[in-house]
Amino acid sequence: MVNLILNGLANGILYGGGLALLAVGMNLIFGVLNVIHLAYGQCVMVALYAVYVFAVLLHIPIFISCLLAVAVSALLALLIHVSVVKPLLKAPLINQLLALAGVIIVLENLILATFGSDYVGLQISFPVFSIADIFVKVSSLIPFFVGIITLILIWMFLTRTYTGLAIKAVVQDREMADLVGVKTDRIYLLTFVIGGVLAGIVAACFAPIYTVHPHFGAGFTLTAFVIVVLGGLGNLVGGSVAAFLIGIVSQVAGVIFSSEIGEILVYTIFILFILFRPQGLLGVKVRT
């Protein structure tokens, strides 16, 4: 039992790295555009299929396939932004959500129509090693380390470059940012595409672990949003802490009870947080 929990803990921490990456994209898009990207999980799913197409069907080396998949994901984000999100930026919230739900329907069924509903995967097996009875898959180390490196890069981008600072400024106060000369339209587009790139990186990391099917992405969107709320809007550190917490909770509850209970637990934590601590884990309550 203790062993199971320790295993769950280790896997949860590793899983959390990937989740943190997933949530950063969501966090940026929600913070900058004030849009919940409901189809985010589906974008990851499409990128996973892209990895599959390049690596398995076209026999391109895996590393280059992953880079190509990131590019595909960025293009997809660009397409979604121009055709769906941009016309609806000023629309009521429900219309934005429904249009993005429409994007879910389109993406899932286009994939279904082209690839069928079978599971596809890379068919690479990575070794498993154990440290004192805790079994760790090498494949789950990849999202962990790539996640942390990407997070550091994103953090540096947001704090060290002009564009990054402009993005942060729009999150804090879009009208003022507009007033001091930030091209908000361009920032919106850029943020959405960065979200797409991040989705692509997530997919590249998850490709060796998961086999995909057309309805694969749905859970990712909600998990990502749960992490955004738990971590606090615009808070990268909080988001990372929340991601590891969610990873650990879902994996440990998963090995003790079942994966459904793990997810239910995560969503219950989300509801409790949104009611009693809406500013997130590390957030500070702002007096209005």
Added chain:
Amino acid sequence: MKRLNRIALPATLGSLFLFLMVAPFFLPLYWIHIFILIFIWASIATAWSYMARFGVISLGHGAILGIGTYVTALLFNFFGISPLLGMIIGGVIAVVFFAGIGYFCFRFGVIGHYFAVTTLVQAMIVYLLIMYFRDFTGGSLGLTLNPRGTNPLFFQFEDKIYFYFISIVFLGLTFYVWKRIQKSKIQRAMAAIENDEAAAESIGIPIVKYKTIVTAISSFFTAIGGVIYAQYMMTLNPDVLSSVGASLDIAFKAILGGMYTLWGPFIGTTLIIGLEEYFRVVHGATLIGWSVAAYGVVIIVLVIFFPQGLHGTIKSVFGKRVQRTIK
């Protein structure tokens, strides 16, 4: 224009009503089936709009459907309790769950995006619960009701025509409730809330109470509508009755028709079920997946170009014309 409306509107409605009353006696079975689906889902979409028209957007009505239908069906299958009683129990449990969490959300000021996602998460939780208790609920395979033939006491009828009239009466009931809310004190209070929540609260309007009441009414009728659907289909499918997709479908229907008008959700439902059936029947067999993707594109286009819904857009266009003639 106005006089024309006074004669034309009742005349159209009257003939539509007459048509609907006699239609099931000569229409083919397939069409009766489509009509029943439209009536049931239109009443659910109308119930959804009770909340939505006051700015309380729920994306979690799947949770209500799931609780209402599964409680009713499990009570019937395992304890033999008639669905007529069961749907009241299921409806009340759904109300307690959904309006209960809703109460805390309103109490702690969870609004907008956050409220919408909270409701979405509730739909997800109910779906996962159905999956977890798959020994009783059948999980993703669905749950089939024990057949009892045609037995009004157990709310089972073999002939579609019974459900045709049951669903049309239920639709009428949801319309009646819509009108009642429209005339009540709640409507004016909620309109004030929608305009300026802080100002409304400062003059002493009990926001939390009214929002909770509207949510409870909406949940109850949604649950009953779900049970009628389950009794009609005789089988419960978690993807249709509790998933995130189911919740979004209800919102789609109301939004596309126009969620601020009485007929909006009905028009939206007719449109969506019509589109779905068209793509399924005409292109479904040859273009698996493509037809649904095309349906998704149509939805996106409608949302972008008719932000107020079809009925809402038509109404506002006509409204402008009337105003112009007055000037």
